[in-house]
Amino acid sequence: VLQKGLKENFADAQVSVVDCPDLTKEPFNFPAKGICGKPRIADVGGVPYLIPIAKKEKIYDLNTVAKDIELPGAFILGAGAASSKAVGKNAEFIPIVQTKSEKKPAVNGSYIAQINPADKGCLLEKYSSKYTDCEFGLLANLYASEGQPGKVIEVKANGRTGELNFVSCLRQTLEKHYGEKPVGMGGTFIIQKGKAKIHIMPPEFSACPLNTDEDVNNWLKFFEMKAPLICQPVIVSRDPGFDLRVEHTHCFSHHGEGGHYHQDTSPDSVQYLGYFQPAELLFRIDRPPETHLIGRD
Numbered sequence: 001v002l003q004k005g006l007k008e009n010f011a012d013a014q015v016s017v018v019d020c021p022d023l024t025k026e027p028f029n030f031p032a033k034g035i036c037g038k039p040r041i042a043d044v045g046g047v048p049y050l051i052p053i054a055k056k057e058k059i060y061d062l063n064t065v066a067k068d069i070e071l072p073g074a075f076i077l078g079a080g081a082a083s084s085k086a087v088g089k090n091a092e093f094i095p096i097v098q099t100k101s102e103k104k105p106a107v108n109g110s111y112i113a114q115i116n117p118a119d120k121g122c123l124l125e126k127y128s129s130k131y132t133d134c135e136f137g138l139l140a141n142l143y144a145s146e147g148q149p150g151k152v153i154e155v156k157a158n159g160r161t162g163e164l165n166f167v168s169c170l171r172q173t174l175e176k177h178y179g180e181k182p183v184g185m186g187g188t189f190i191i192q193k194g195k196a197k198i199h200i201m202p203p204e205f206s207a208c209p210l211n212t213d214e215d216v217n218n219w220l221k222f223f224e225m226k227a228p229l230i231c232q233p234v235i236v237s238r239d240p241g242f243d244l245r246v247e248h249t250h251c252f253s254h255h256g257e258g259g260h261y262h263q264d265t266s267p268d269s270v271q272y273l274g275y276f277q278p279a280e281l282l283f284r285i286d287r288p289p290e291t292h293l294i295g296r297d
Contacts, residue, residue: 143186
């Protein structure tokens with residue numbers, strides 16, 4: 001199913017079932033070996049807590065989320081916003097956390113991407129280099145598992161011929177095939193070659209309400225970042241009425257770049273390599289009581 005959909009958007013695409021590579025090794029350096037074992041997705045908070053005006057009091061903890069999704073000690077990957085309480089400003093959060101269990105403390109391998117006050121470029125930092133908590137703020141889309149090795153779906157795609165980005169192509173392919181039935185996936189992929197359009201939220205929340213997508217895009221800071229970029233996607237083929245963000249992907253690198261993935265900007269040369277696992281369960285946590293569809297891209 002995925003291969004057919006990818007071939008409509010990429011010059012070359014291969015999908016196969018493989019053993020998950022050891023994710024504690026380069027280039028991932030994750031705190032867990034794999035993405036298998038009781039896979040589940042959590043959508044926490046939401047864009048309405050950021051837009052039109054940020055609700056800064058919305059602070060969450062990944063260790064608590066792991067308990068809420070009935071998997072204490074879960075290995076969590078995904079995309080969210082940093083805790084402005086912990087960090088002191090607004091920033092992109094790239095969660096990579098082995099949450100705490102009864103036997104072991106949490107291992108926080110997360111990154112944050114923020115606007116560098118010195119040169120207005122990207123400042124990517126390992127979260128644990130400055131902070132000891134496992135907090136995030138406002139919103140996050142999370143893929144959680146036991147972090148075990150096992151069989152995963154390997155996806156390779158090179159040379160983008162269509163308009164869709166890699167994640168949208170996967171999601172829309174699933175939606176076309178499964179229709180009303182929501183199918184969720186998470187994992188990690190690498191943009192091995194090429195460049196990508198990435199945004200980072202500014203350090204100050206907007207004082208004026210962000211009422212349109214245009215307002216949001218004018219507020220965000222956009223960059224072109226170079227491969228290799230290691231990305232954490234969370235995908236749900238269709239929202240079954242839970243006010244989900246159906247796709248959300250953040251990325252980091254070992255050369256100081258990272259943020260929210262939009263699209264590759266080098267379609268001819270781009271190479272994607274990903275490892276995915278379908279989720280068994282979906283959890284909706286602290287759903288915003290009032291919602292809208294602005295700023296969901």
